Structures are given as C-alpha cells and as structure tokens.
Amino acid sequence: MTRIDLLRAFVILGEAGNYTTAADRLGISQPTLTKQIARLEDILGQLLFHRSRQGTELTDFGRQFLAEAQPMVREADLVWARGLRMAAGQTGRLAIGFTFSALDVMTRALIAYRETFPDVEISFDVISSQSQLPMLREHRLDVAFARWQDSPDLSACVVSSDGLAFVYPASRAGEIDSIDSTAVRHLPFIRLKREIAPGFEGAVQRLFDGKGIEPVVTHWVNESLVQLRMVEAGLGVAIMHGSAVASLIDRSRLVVQPIDGPNLGWQTAMYWRSAEKKPVVLQFLKIAQEIAAERR
CATH class of the missing domain: 3.40.190.10 (Periplasmic binding protein-like II)
Structure with missing residues (x-):
C-alpha cells in the first residue's frame, strides 16, 4: 500500500462522509478501508475522523489535510490516466x-x-x-x-x-509525343537540385545518358511541387516521380508519360x-x- 493509495482512500472517505459509500467507490471492503485510514492516522500522528453511530465526520486537522490532499490525488489520477493513454499509443x-x-x-x-x-x-x-x-x-x-x-x-x-514520368504542358502536345521526340533535345528542362534528391536525379541522369540526351536545364528547384507548377506554367518540361505526379496534376493542363527502362524504377x-x-x-x-x- 503506497502513500498515494492511503491519501486516495482518505480523500474519497472525506468527500463521501460514509465508509460504505467510500469503500464502494474504491472497490474495496469496508474493513480494508478502515485499516487504511488507521494506517494513515498512525503515520500522521493525528486523528482524521470522528466516528460515531451517526456517521463519520472530519476532525479540524482532517478538514485542513483534505484540502491539501485533494489536488495531489486528482493530479496523480490525471498522471495515471495520461500514462495509460501513452502506453496505449493514444498520446x-x-x-x-x-x-x-x-x-x-x-x-x-x-x-x-x-x-x-x-x-x-x-x-x-x-x-x-x-x-x-x-x-x-x-x-x-x-x-x-x-x-x-x-x-x-x-x-x-x-x-x-515508383518510376520516372515525362511531364510537359498539354499545349506542347502537337510538337512532342514522347521523351524520344526530336523536339525534346531543344526544350528547357526543370530539374530537382541533385543535393535535394540524389537518388532520383541519378535515375534521371541515367535516362538522359541512355538516350544520348544533353538536356538544356533552365531551372534547378528545391521541391517537386515547384517543379510541377513551373511545367504547368509553360516554363519547361520535366522528368518527375511517376506516383507523385499522378496524384497531383490537372490532366487537362499537363501530359504525363511513364518511362520504362532498365535501372529507371x-x-x-x-x-x-x-x-x-x-x-x-x-x-x-x-x-x-x-x-x-x-x-x-
């Protein structure tokens, strides 16, 4: 029996003013509650309750101590509840x-x-x-x-x-039909900075090397979303993550063509x-x- 358990028993009995009611709230027997209160009184060296046939009444010391103990017990109950929620992964x-x-x-x-x-x-x-x-x-x-x-x-x-996708404005669909189009070699490319996505850019470079393309890069950007918006605005074309593009684009304004090939996925x-x-x-x-x- 810890001290906080003794304090909780005291607080509940002090608030209930009745041993039977307090024992029910605590989920223990009345004799057990009587022993806990006696133990606390023994530790404190002070009576906490006057007991009579009419009921249970706090002593003057008991009333003062109840005011001190209530916040502590309530905080302990809150800490315990938070601990249970943390242990369950809820917070x-x-x-x-x-x-x-x-x-x-x-x-x-x-x-x-x-x-x-x-x-x-x-x-x-x-x-x-x-x-x-x-x-x-x-x-x-x-x-x-x-x-x-x-x-x-x-x-x-x-x-x-995932894999690579060739992305270009729908307005250029008349001059481009794939990454292999001759016009691609002269179009401005918008690329992610190598330090931002080295693995992805490595795959893009392997694509260019495999097709013998030396891209004209006009912009190096920090984010795929910026890259996408710039292509949407007609500022160039891009090689992008196929999965991300598929979930972000307005198909009426952009054309997306998946690119297959060894070591590109x-x-x-x-x-x-x-x-x-x-x-x-x-x-x-x-x-x-x-x-x-x-x-x-």
Missing part, C-alpha cells in the same frame, strides 16, 4: 520523413492513424532518402519513407514502387528502428503496414 509525438514516391501510402496511413489517435502530435516533412535514415538512427525521426537501400541495422518493409520502403518500443510509433507502423499490404 505522444511522432516524427515522419518521406519522399514523394511514398506520398500516397504515407498520406493514407496518416489519415487512418489520425482517425484512431487524434491526440498524437505529428510532424511530417519531405526529406531526401539519403538524409532520412541517419535521422532515424539519431532519433530525429521515428519513421522514414525512403528509397529502398540495404540497412541491416533497421527494420523495413516495401510500401510502393525503384522501390520505396518504410523504415523504423528495430528495437523501437514507443507505443505511438508501433501503432502507426501497424496501420501503415496494413495500408501498404492492401495496395500491393
């Missing part, structure tokens, strides 16, 4: 990194997770695959959606496949620390894995 913080290739799966997982765990604080950022895994190891991320790479110190599961995986114990993370992993399995 806490979750930091997620992702690339555009995982946008669809990650978004679906977030929506489903938020519906079940609305009180968890979530942060999610677009981060390059090469940066995410070190951040995961350093506990700066809890979950990473990154291009597949062999990482035996981490747990992972493949969540999606890739898989995206969800990574987490193998020894992960945080309930909020484990709950998210469960939901995300279920959604990824449905999409395969």
Whole structure:
C-alpha cells in the first residue's frame, strides 16, 4: 500500500462522509478501508475522523489535510490516466520523413492513424532518402519513407514502387509525343537540385545518358511541387516521380508519360528502428503496414 493509495482512500472517505459509500467507490471492503485510514492516522500522528453511530465526520486537522490532499490525488489520477493513454499509443509525438514516391501510402496511413489517435502530435516533412535514415538512427525521426537501400541495422518493409514520368504542358502536345521526340533535345528542362534528391536525379541522369540526351536545364528547384507548377506554367518540361505526379496534376493542363527502362524504377520502403518500443510509433507502423499490404 503506497502513500498515494492511503491519501486516495482518505480523500474519497472525506468527500463521501460514509465508509460504505467510500469503500464502494474504491472497490474495496469496508474493513480494508478502515485499516487504511488507521494506517494513515498512525503515520500522521493525528486523528482524521470522528466516528460515531451517526456517521463519520472530519476532525479540524482532517478538514485542513483534505484540502491539501485533494489536488495531489486528482493530479496523480490525471498522471495515471495520461500514462495509460501513452502506453496505449493514444498520446505522444511522432516524427515522419518521406519522399514523394511514398506520398500516397504515407498520406493514407496518416489519415487512418489520425482517425484512431487524434491526440498524437505529428510532424511530417519531405526529406531526401539519403538524409532520412541517419535521422532515424539519431532519433530525429521515428519513421522514414525512403528509397529502398540495404540497412541491416533497421527494420523495413516495401510500401510502393515508383518510376520516372515525362511531364510537359498539354499545349506542347502537337510538337512532342514522347521523351524520344526530336523536339525534346531543344526544350528547357526543370530539374530537382541533385543535393535535394540524389537518388532520383541519378535515375534521371541515367535516362538522359541512355538516350544520348544533353538536356538544356533552365531551372534547378528545391521541391517537386515547384517543379510541377513551373511545367504547368509553360516554363519547361520535366522528368518527375511517376506516383507523385499522378496524384497531383490537372490532366487537362499537363501530359504525363511513364518511362520504362532498365535501372529507371525503384522501390520505396518504410523504415523504423528495430528495437523501437514507443507505443505511438508501433501503432502507426501497424496501420501503415496494413495500408501498404492492401495496395500491393
């Protein structure tokens, strides 16, 4: 029997003013409650209640001590409730990194997770695959959606496949019919900066090298969304993530053509620390894995 248990018994009896009622609220027998109050009085060296056939009444000391004990017991109950919710993964913080290739799966997982765990604080950022895994190891991320790479110190599961897509304004459809069109060699390209997405840009460069294209690059940008909007505005053409483009574009203004070829596609995986114990993370992993399995 801890001191907080003794205080809780005292507070409930002090508020109820009746041993039978208080014992019922505590879920214990009346003799057990009598022993707990006697134990607390023994520790304090003061009587807390006057007992008579008419009932139970607080002593002067008991009234003063009740005022002191009530806030402590209520706070302890709140802490306990919060602890139970944290242990169930219902509260806490979750930091997620992702690339555009995982946008669809990650978004679906977030929506489903938020519906079940609305009180968890979530942060999610677009981060390059090469940066995410070190951040995961350093506990700066809890979950990473990154291009597949062999990482035996981490747990992972493949969540999606992706590839390249040639994107250009619908207004140019008359002069372009594919990436192999002669006109492509003279069009301005809008590309992601290599340091932002080195793996993706490596695939883009392999495409150009394989087709003998030396692109005229007019803009290097930091984000795929910026890249997309610039193509939409007619400022150039681009090679982009096929999955991200498919979910973001207005098909009436842009043409998207998937590009097949050796070493041009890739898989995206969800990574987490193998020894992960945080309930909020484990709950998210469960939901995300279920959604990824449905999409395969």
